[in-house]
Amino acid sequence: MEAEAFDVAALAPLGFVAIGALVTLMLEVVLSRRAFVGEGVDPETRLVARARIGIVLAFASSAAIVLAMYAAIYQFELGFETAFGPGRPMLQLDALSTFATALIGLGALLSVWLSITYLPALRINHGEYYALLLLSTAGMFVLVSAVDLISLYLGLELTSLPIYALAGFNRRRLRSNEAALKYFLMGAVASAVLLYGMALLYGATGHTDFTGISQGFAGGGGLALSGLALVIAGLAFKVSVVPFHQWTPDVYEGAPTSVTAFMAVTVKTAGFVVLMRFLVLALPEMGEKVSVLLGVLAGLSMLIGNLMAVVQDNVKRMLAYSAVAHAGYLMVGFAAGTPEAWTAVLFYLFVYLFMTVGVFCVVIALAQGGREWDSIEDFAGLASQRPALAAVMTLFLLSLAGIPGTAGFMAKFYLVVAAVDAGQIALVLILVGTSMVSFFYYLRLPVVMYMQKRRQDPDAETSSSEIVVLALCAAAILYFAFFAQADPFGTGVRALDVAGRAADFLH
Amino acid sequence: MSFEMFLFYAFAFLAVFSAVAMIGFVRHIVAAAMSLVVTMVSLAGIYVLMHAELIAAIQILVYAGAIVVLFLFVIMLLDLRDGGLGPAARGQNLVKAVGVGGTVTIGTLVVASVSGVFSVNPLVESLPEGFGEHRALGIALFTDYALAVELVGLVLLASIVGAVILAKRKID
Amino acid sequence: MSIPIEHVISLSALLFVIGVVGALTRRNLIVILMSIELMLNAANLALVGFNRVWSVTAEGAARYDGQVFALMVIAVAAAEVAVGLGILLSLIRNRDSLNVDDASLLRW
Numbered sequence: 001m002e003a004e005a006f007d008v009a010a011l012a013p014l015g016f017v018a019i020g021a022l023v024t025l026m027l028e029v030v031l032s033r034r035a036f037v038g039e040g041v042d043p044e045t046r047l048v049a050r051a052r053i054g055i056v057l058a059f060a061s062s063a064a065i066v067l068a069m070y071a072a073i074y075q076f077e078l079g080f081e082t083a084f085g086p087g088r089p090m091l092q093l094d095a096l097s098t099f100a101t102a103l104i105g106l107g108a109l110l111s112v113w114l115s116i117t118y119l120p121a122l123r124i125n126h127g128e129y130y131a132l133l134l135l136s137t138a139g140m141f142v143l144v145s146a147v148d149l150i151s152l153y154l155g156l157e158l159t160s161l162p163i164y165a166l167a168g169f170n171r172r173r174l175r176s177n178e179a180a181l182k183y184f185l186m187g188a189v190a191s192a193v194l195l196y197g198m199a200l201l202y203g204a205t206g207h208t209d210f211t212g213i214s215q216g217f218a219g220g221g222g223l224a225l226s227g228l229a230l231v232i233a234g235l236a237f238k239v240s241v242v243p244f245h246q247w248t249p250d251v252y253e254g255a256p257t258s259v260t261a262f263m264a265v266t267v268k269t270a271g272f273v274v275l276m277r278f279l280v281l282a283l284p285e286m287g288e289k290v291s292v293l294l295g296v297l298a299g300l301s302m303l304i305g306n307l308m309a310v311v312q313d314n315v316k317r318m319l320a321y322s323a324v325a326h327a328g329y330l331m332v333g334f335a336a337g338t339p340e341a342w343t344a345v346l347f348y349l350f351v352y353l354f355m356t357v358g359v360f361c362v363v364i365a366l367a368q369g370g371r372e373w374d375s376i377e378d379f380a381g382l383a384s385q386r387p388a389l390a391a392v393m394t395l396f397l398l399s400l401a402g403i404p405g406t407a408g409f410m411a412k413f414y415l416v417v418a419a420v421d422a423g424q425i426a427l428v429l430i431l432v433g434t435s436m437v438s439f440f441y442y443l444r445l446p447v448v449m450y451m452q453k454r455r456q457d458p459d460a461e462t463s464s465s466e467i468v469v470l471a472l473c474a475a476a477i478l479y480f481a482f483f484a485q486a487d488p489f490g491t492g493v494r495a496l497d498v499a500g501r502a503a504d505f506l507h
Numbered sequence: 508m509s510f511e512m513f514l515f516y517a518f519a520f521l522a523v524f525s526a527v528a529m530i531g532f533v534r535h536i537v538a539a540a541m542s543l544v545v546t547m548v549s550l551a552g553i554y555v556l557m558h559a560e561l562i563a564a565i566q567i568l569v570y571a572g573a574i575v576v577l578f579l580f581v582i583m584l585l586d587l588r589d590g591g592l593g594p595a596a597r598g599q600n601l602v603k604a605v606g607v608g609g610t611v612t613i614g615t616l617v618v619a620s621v622s623g624v625f626s627v628n629p630l631v632e633s634l635p636e637g638f639g640e641h642r643a644l645g646i647a648l649f650t651d652y653a654l655a656v657e658l659v660g661l662v663l664l665a666s667i668v669g670a671v672i673l674a675k676r677k678i679d
Numbered sequence: 680m681s682i683p684i685e686h687v688i689s690l691s692a693l694l695f696v697i698g699v700v701g702a703l704t705r706r707n708l709i710v711i712l713m714s715i716e717l718m719l720n721a722a723n724l725a726l727v728g729f730n731r732v733w734s735v736t737a738e739g740a741a742r743y744d745g746q747v748f749a750l751m752v753i754a755v756a757a758a759e760v761a762v763g764l765g766i767l768l769s770l771i772r773n774r775d776s777l778n779v780d781d782a783s784l785l786r787w
Contacts, residue, residue, distance in 0.1 A: 018661055025668065090654045128672040135665040142658060150748050154658040157755045158665060161762050165669030168766050177770040180673075184766050185711060188759055189702050192718035195752060196695055199722045199745075203688065203729035208744045515682045519690045526694055526717055529710070530701030536709055543713050546694070550724055553690075556682060558734075559727045559746050562753075566723075569753050574716065574760050578709060581764045585771065634734055635741045647743045648750070655747065659754045666758030673765035 012071035020064020021134035028127025054125045061130040069105035072098045090151040097145035099502035100273040108137040110357045111262035117463040132162035140270035149198045149208040167255040179254025186247045194234025200227030210281035239271035242300040252320035261360035265353045295335035301328025306434040336422035342503035344414040351411040358396040358473030381454030390449045401442040407480035522549035558639040687728035695721035723749040
């Protein structure tokens with residue numbers, strides 16, 4: 001084994017979050033001494049001590065994630081391109097993986113900030129939360145750079161296992177238990193199906209690395225095709241594409257909202273990026289057939305997601321179906337499969353992060369008294385009592401709906417242009433049509449917030465960490481609505497160019 | 508039929524029989540766990556026939572030894588008096604399952620028999636010495652697959668933390 | 680002579696299907712978990728079986744992709760069971776039933 005094959009610097013982002021997870025675990029043990037949180041301490045003191053420990057842990061995890069993001073951005077700027085793994089490559093570090101790493105890091109960072117006041121509000125302030133979140137983030141870092149079925153599988157499990165536990169983190173709430181159980185059972189079946197598909201692919205091609213598979217795949221063959229179908233089904237589950245979406249509404253609703261926000265943005269990013277890499281590297285010759293299959297999935301997701309979202313009374317359920325619909329929009333880019341489409345997909349994921357985190361942050365800001373305020377009636381008259389909150393909520397919803405003047409519109413616009421260029425006219429028509437439908441349910445909330453009277457008096461205030469997240473998301477949505485391709489402040493960074501560079505290796 | 512073949516079919520029969528028993532007709536949940544052990548041990552036997560001696564040993568150690576014991580431990584903890592098994596299946600789900608199952612079986616069986624891949628790459632009768640034994644596999648694990656081993660470590664850590672936080676009786 | 684690889688893969692497919700049927704039809708949570716284990720075992724059998732086919736490189740060196748993958752799967756399966764049983768225990772503390780149908784969210 002040669003020393004230079006083991007370039008540890010390439011793994012810096014993964015290392016930072018993994019070490020961060022260990023540090024938070026140990027830090028909690030050290031900090032929660034018996035005197036403060038042990039037996040016989042009065043509940044008031046214990047709660048205060050717990051809250052302080054939570055803040056320290058959140059800072060520690062933020063530091064780990066920021067370091068990881070910094071490393072990823074540094075690698076991106078350098079144009080880092082290396083395969084990691086002595087003897088045989090397991091992870092590929094390149095523009096795509098560093099871009100996705102930074103994106104996932106950002107999603108994780110915002111989720112950590114959302115949790116600082118939310119966990120105490122639900123009385124589930126335990127240090128393991130941050131460790132699990134960081135471990136899951138580490139799994140996604142593996143996932144986005146995986147170029148081998150083994151690392152893909154391990155990354156997927158490392159991503160999922162902590163999220164199963166996080167979904168059930170509110171242990172006293174039956175809804176949360178059941179959400180965790182449902183996600184676990186369906187997720188475990190999906191990963192077993194994925195694994196079987198991988199075994200068949202390996203059997204048909206004799207390789208577990210993506211390039212080897214693409215060479216062995218040349219002959220086609222029934223074994224390889226059934227393996228491929230099973231792998232795509234398993235990955236489609238993770239990004240909640242119809243018909244593998246049944247878990248989404250229940251898990252989004254039952255899980256603590258900060259966890260929902262975390263998995264809504266990061267798992268989706270990681271899942272789509274790994275699917276992208278797998279399709280492009282492992283199956284360059286399968287274009288035609290796979291594109292039809294992906295197109296069908298895209299159409300179904302857009303239709304079912306948008307139609308089901310209309311009839312929901314719970315905001316988190318509605319957002320879950322909207323997530324299914326957005327997965328459908330993204331799949332349109334996959335069906336197109338041109339370099340411009342990959343760029344559009346990456347830019348869409350980037351914008352989607354801000355809209356989704358923002359919208360869930362508003363739901364979190366409403367939580368108080370140990371329970372969620374997430375039914376549509378709970379939003380009634382919000383504009384009169386917390387006008388700023390209602391205003392940013394409206395902005396996020398308009399952006400999700402894709403109304404001009406928001407970043408969501410630009411993201412959809414690039415996607416549509418790329419799809420039209422690739423000749424996917426039918427899918428574009430469905431996209432535009434279902435987007436019209438989506439106006440109904442997205443605009444329902446602003447109507448309730450501005451037109452109706454408040455029924456309960458909220459005594460919760462938006463905490464400072466939530467204000468930071470909301471302001472950041474709102475600013476990003478407005479900024480990228482107008483400057484997706486421009487550079488008004490002379491920083492030399494244009495969002496679309498960055499996404500284009502990340503998609504570059506796929507050319 | 509060679510002795511090797513005979514062993515394979517015996518193990519295969521045992522594995523399928525006890526797998527069906529596990530999901531189909533045992534009365535008590537502990538019996539289901541025991542059926543799972545039989546399946547796993549039979550598979551370990553087949554692994555030996557496939558020149559995967561180390562996997563066979565680990566199969567018995569981890570699956571039969573650790574995982575099934577974990578199942579039994581939870582079953583004991585729950586103290587199920589009535590055997591714990593409800594009615595076998597519901598009609599609607601049965602249809603779904605038969606649909607899914609049937610498709611997968613037929614598909615896989617067909618492709619396994621018609622696919623040209625095995626004629627392209629015929630079985631190598633003379634394997635390198637020590638193929639699939641602990642030494643060869645251990646070297647592979649700690650050179651080519653070192654990163655995968657590290658990642659498995661992280662997966663196990665995540666599962667320990669997750670299981671503890673969920674299952675602990677009292678957390679604050 | 681060696682065992683025909685088609686038979687090994689057919690056995691693995693059969694076990695996988697039994698696992699799928701069990702996971703979808705049984706209502707007892709522990710049996711569902713066991714069925715998922717069976718599916719993973721079936722995938723392992725396929726991996727080990729296929730490794731017998733792709734056992735040496737063109738130069739005659741041994742290749743262990745399938746066997747190493749199977750080892751990883753065994754470890755991950757153990758991790759999965761631990762988390763699954765943890766979720767089960769936390770659920771049972773709130774609701775005294777092991778039947779899937781009693782969970783309002785779990786109708787699929």
